[in-house]
Amino acid sequence: MNWSDEQKLESMTRIGMEVRLIDRQTGRETLWGVVKDEVAIVVEDAKHVIQRIRLVDDARRNGDEYGYRTGTFFVDRQGRIKWAQYSQALTETQLQELLSLAKKKGWPVL
Numbered sequence: 001m002n003w004s005d006e007q008k009l010e011s012m013t014r015i016g017m018e019v020r021l022i023d024r025q026t027g028r029e030t031l032w033g034v035v036k037d038e039v040a041i042v043v044e045d046a047k048h049v050i051q052r053i054r055l056v057d058d059a060r061r062n063g064d065e066y067g068y069r070t071g072t073f074f075v076d077r078q079g080r081i082k083w084a085q086y087s088q089a090l091t092e093t094q095l096q097e098l099l100s101l102a103k104k105k106g107w108p109v110l
Contacts, residue, residue, distance in 0.1 A: 030058075033059060038051050
């Protein structure tokens with residue numbers, strides 16, 4: 001990856017953008033929330049992110065105000081930055097449950 005591509009990756013963010021999910025049963029797209037913050041690391045030719053998403057009222061479960069989604073920005077063959085199309089989208093409780101399962105298995109997570 002060249003310096004220009006690395007700079008493009010570093011600058012990519014979805015903060016402030018809406019997150020829409022597609023219902024697998026109906027194919028309908030619904031608003032899930034808005035990206036409020038991100039943490040990210042660039043590894044080789046990809047920027048791996050965790051997004052903190054403020055959920056819309058209809059998407060809130062278990063009293064969670066926020067949800068999280070992991071994803072990746074990458075440089076395509078034409079040098080354009082793309083967002084990985086299929087990313088997880090989980091509420092805080094769901095992410096905590098998933099991370100606790102990893103921790104129980106001895107994975108080095110917080």
